[in-house]
Amino acid sequence: MPEPLHILLDASALPPQPAGAGVYMVQLASALAARPSLRVSALAPRPLPGCRHLPVPAGSPAWRFAWQLRRLGPEVGRSGAAVLHGLHFYTPRRLAIPRVATLHDLTFFRIPRRYSPARRWYYRAIAATARWAERIIVPSSAVAADAVRYLRLHPSRIRVIPEAPRTGLRAPDPARVRAYRAAQGLEAPYFLCLGTAEPGKRAVDAIRALPAIRERHPHALLVLAGNPGPLLQPLRREARRLGVESAVRFPGYVPDADLAALLAGATALIFPSLFEGFGLPPLEAMACGTPVIASDAPAMNEVLRGAARLVPLRSPADIAREAVRLLDDPAWAAECSARGLQHAARFSWAAAAEATEAVYREVAG
Numbered sequence: 126m127p128e129p130l131h132i133l134l135d136a137s138a139l140p141p142q143p144a145g146a147g148v149y150m151v152q153l154a155s156a157l158a159a160r161p162s163l164r165v166s167a168l169a170p171r172p173l174p175g176c177r178h179l180p181v182p183a184g185s186p187a188w189r190f191a192w193q194l195r196r197l198g199p200e201v202g203r204s205g206a207a208v209l210h211g212l213h214f215y216t217p218r219r220l221a222i223p224r225v226a227t228l229h230d231l232t233f234f235r236i237p238r239r240y241s242p243a244r245r246w247y248y249r250a251i252a253a254t255a256r257w258a259e260r261i262i263v264p265s266s267a268v269a270a271d272a273v274r275y276l277r278l279h280p281s282r283i284r285v286i287p288e289a290p291r292t293g294l295r296a297p298d299p300a301r302v303r304a305y306r307a308a309q310g311l312e313a314p315y316f317l318c319l320g321t322a323e324p325g326k327r328a329v330d331a332i333r334a335l336p337a338i339r340e341r342h343p344h345a346l347l348v349l350a351g352n353p354g355p356l357l358q359p360l361r362r363e364a365r366r367l368g369v370e371s372a373v374r375f376p377g378y379v380p381d382a383d384l385a386a387l388l389a390g391a392t393a394l395i396f397p398s399l400f401e402g403f404g405l406p407p408l409e410a411m412a413c414g415t416p417v418i419a420s421d422a423p424a425m426n427e428v429l430r431g432a433a434r435l436v437p438l439r440s441p442a443d444i445a446r447e448a449v450r451l452l453d454d455p456a457w458a459a460e461c462s463a464r465g466l467q468h469a470a471r472f473s474w475a476a477a478a479e480a481t482e483a484v485y486r487e488v489a490g
Contacts, residue, residue, distance in 0.1 A: 129164040132157065132485055133206035135197060136169035137181045137189055138213035142352060142378045144320060146229045148405065149264075150212045152291060156478035163482060166204055168197070179204065186247050190215070208485045214251040216258040223488035225481075226258035230402025230424075231271040232325060239325035239399075252276065259488040262481065264288050264403035267423035286480045287428070288403050289472035290412035291381070296389035305386035309376065315346035316448055317391040317415075319379075319406040320398075321356060327420070328360060330397040330441045335369045337445035342452050347395075348374045350387065388413040392458070393451050395444055396420065397436075404428050408472060411465030416458060418447045432468035434461070 136150045158165045158175025167176040170183040211226040233248040261283045263269045272278045321328035338345050364373040394410035396419040404425040407417040417433040436443035451458045
């Protein structure tokens with residue numbers, strides 16, 4: 126049997142509480158490590174499942190960028206790896222081995238106001254380094270088009286590899302869901318938003334839909350979950366202005382142990398984002414049997430069409446209409462749930478790892 130191909134993952138950007146790109150790092154690393162044809166090492170602040178751990182001190186994005194510029198090259202040389210995969214944009218300019226980079230999205234070009242000036246500069250700087258990679262992995266055709274448009278990358282260097290719900294994520298036993306809802310004070314029907322810290326996620330549209338939902342269903346709640354951010358107080362003020370403050374909950378970051386129960390207990394996930402690189406939260410909701418109401422935006426249209434209720438951008442009235450229909454018509458809600466479960470089952474991290482290994486073989490060839 127041939128010697129396994131030794132891959133080094135740069136997961137130095139792995140945050141303490143993974144979401145989005147952090148989930149990608151953990152899930153892909155685990156799926157790659159499960160492949161007998163690969164030997165996987167990972168530069169990360171903490172161990173990744175199945176990977177040989179090469180410790181990296183945690184720090185701010187600016188600190189990490191400086192570390193990558195100064196130290197990543199020597200670390201690669203000492204690792205003995207055959208291919209480097211930058212899991213979060215950054216790629217060294219000069220390296221003795223081939224490079225692969227993952228671009229999660231280029232929203233900081235497309236919707237710059239979604240980011241502070243410092244974050245916008247940082248993301249544009251690390252994204253620009255991907256030009257030096259022999260191959261670029263993106264999660265959707267929408268991001269591939271943006272990579273050509275904003276980074277002037279040739280399409281022949283780009284590979285689209287879809288992401289997937291977290292391995293093993295599914296609706297828990299109904300008793301577990303009931304217990305979780307009771308513990309969180311969510312016995313009434315609730316709608317859920319995940320990832321509310323950035324303006325482009327448009328959680329405000331879910332809040333603005335809530336008064337119309339509560340006209341028909343006065344006990345309905347809205348849960349805005351995710352890492353707290355500067356939008357927390359403006360969202361609270363908007364809920365207060367609309368008279369629904371008592372019906373909006375902010376539980377903060379939801380650990381993996383509780384995520385399935387939170388998703389499965391919701392009447393629907395509302396995901397009104399202006400733009401996504403892939404749209405993982407809606408797919409994870411579907412994996413738990415939860416209907417999805419999402420904006421008809423690039424990537425989400427590509428990934429979710431036929432399984433989610435897609436509504437126009439910035440349209441609280443359309444969100445409310447779809448939400449009320451799910452509450453009014455249990456048979457319709459059950460159909461949306463079944464359709465979502467079937468759709469989510471088409472995606473897996475095992476398939477993503479297989480396609481990613483094919484990219485490694487291309488550049489190592």
